[in-house]
Amino acid sequence: MKAPVRVAVTGAAGQISYSLIFRIASGSMLGPDQPVILQLLEIPPAMNALQGVLMELKDCAFPLVAGVIPSDDPNVAFKDADFALLVGSRPRGPGMERSDLLKANGAIFTVQGKALSDHANPDCRVLVVGNPANTNALILLKSAPKLNPRHITSMTRLDHNRSMAQIADKVGCHSSDVEQVVVWGNHSSTQYPDISYATAAGKPVRTAVADDWYKNDFIPTVQKRGAAIIKARGASSAASAANAAVEHMRDWALGSKGQWVSMGVYSKGNPYGIDEDLMFSFPITCEHGEWQIVGGLDRDAFSMDMIKKTEQELQAEREAIADMFK
Ligand SMILES: NC(=O)C1=CN([C@@H]2O[C@H](COP(=O)(O)OP(=O)(O)OC[C@H]3O[C@@H](n4cnc5c(N)ncnc54)[C@H](O)[C@@H]3O)[C@@H](O)[C@H]2O)C=CC1
Numbered sequence: 001m002k003a004p005v006r007v008a009v010t011g012a013a014g015q016i017s018y019s020l021i022f023r024i025a026s027g028s029m030l031g032p033d034q035p036v037i038l039q040l041l042e043i044p045p046a047m048n049a050l051q052g053v054l055m056e057l058k059d060c061a062f063p064l065v066a067g068v069i070p071s072d073d074p075n076v077a078f079k080d081a082d083f084a085l086l087v088g089s090r091p092r093g094p095g096m097e098r099s100d101l102l103k104a105n106g107a108i109f110t111v112q113g114k115a116l117s118d119h120a121n122p123d124c125r126v127l128v129v130g131n132p133a134n135t136n137a138l139i140l141l142k143s144a145p146k147l148n149p150r151h152i153t154s155m156t157r158l159d160h161n162r163s164m165a166q167i168a169d170k171v172g173c174h175s176s177d178v179e180q181v182v183v184w185g186n187h188s189s190t191q192y193p194d195i196s197y198a199t200a201a202g203k204p205v206r207t208a209v210a211d212d213w214y215k216n217d218f219i220p221t222v223q224k225r226g227a228a229i230i231k232a233r234g235a236s237s238a239a240s241a242a243n244a245a246v247e248h249m250r251d252w253a254l255g256s257k258g259q260w261v262s263m264g265v266y267s268k269g270n271p272y273g274i275d276e277d278l279m280f281s282f283p284i285t286c287e288h289g290e291w292q293i294v295g296g297l298d299r300d301a302f303s304m305d306m307i308k309k310t311e312q313e314l315q316a317e318r319e320a321i322a323d324m325f326k
């Protein structure tokens with residue numbers, strides 16, 4: 001057995017965490033030979049609900065759980081953390097855009113960025129899930145000077161997985177046979193799910209589907225899937241979001257085995273000429289605990305236009321938080 005690693009999860013009594021924590025504890029994220037110490041952060045009014053989660057966690061008797069530390073203090077929850085999954089923040093309701101949450105949630109990420117910087121393992125790998133995830137991650141990056149900017153990421157894996165599933169339905173294959181999907185930009189309704197390089201069972205997808213389906217059905221379906229789930233469930237996606245978080249961290253830590261994944265990463269030094277001070281989702285491969293952007297992809301005029309729109313939205317979100325860093 002390996003030595004335990006410390007995994008911090010915020011919003012630990014919320015909807016996403018109710019799936020996420022149990023998946024991490026079972027070994028789905030870091031592997032069946034990796035014990036974990038779970039460090040679970042909540043706000044004081046939710047500490048009772050968190051006690052219930054702890055009771056259930058105990059009742060699972062997971063062999064890989066080497067300790068559980070619940071806290072309402074980020075300085076305690078992030079102490080020596082090797083991985084941090086930042087879920088805790090308000091979800092949107094019907095009719096809202098995720099960027100409407102910036103005012104309510106942005107401040108959380110200055111406080112938690114500082115706490116991570118001061119107390120976590122300096123190599124800590126961070127995933128921001130709470131919305132608006134890209135710009136919250138940018139706030140965190142700017143608040144956490146002791147962390148490696150390459151180790152702060154935001155989640156677009158759910159959009160990536162949604163894209164694979166939509167393509168599989170359309171061409172009639174299994175979603176696991178779909179490869180080389182890319183989600184560019186923001187986890188928002190401007191995101192660009194790009195099938196230009198995608199294959200399904202080894203065959204190019206772009207020529208197998210009609211242009212009209214791609215542009216007028218697939219792209220809006222993926223862009224608005226979160227809102228469709230809120231409409232159907234009366235609450236935002238939780239189990240699929242937890243699954244995406246597990247897969248994001250798993251592939252980052254253990255390698256994507258040559259597969260392309262989508263991750264929001266700091267854009268500094270990116271090969272596509274994107275503004276260099278954004279958290280932007282790119283095509284990524286992971287190896288040995290580090291990510292690399294897949295370079296050298298040709299983008300046609302349609303793709304360039306879609307990428308520009310999502311970049312501009314992220315620039316506007318950055319403008320909206322500029323006052324926090326004056
Ligand atoms: N990036 C993505 O793909 C996705 C992101 N999300 C986002 O994830 C976030 C969480 O969603 P749910 O779990 O469904 O919400 P939820 O409301 O069920 O749970 C959020 C939890 O965070 C806690 N919390 C609030 N402020 C906190 C703080 N400062 N520190 C620690 N905990 C805090 C709350 O007490 C609550 O228990 C939302 O912002 C949602 O929009 C949801 C789905 C996908």
Ligand SMILES: O=C([O-])CC(=O)C(=O)O
Pocket residue numbers: 091092098131158225226227229230236237241
């Ligand atoms: O749409 C939302 O607010 C929740 C979310 O981020 C998603 O399901 O992609």
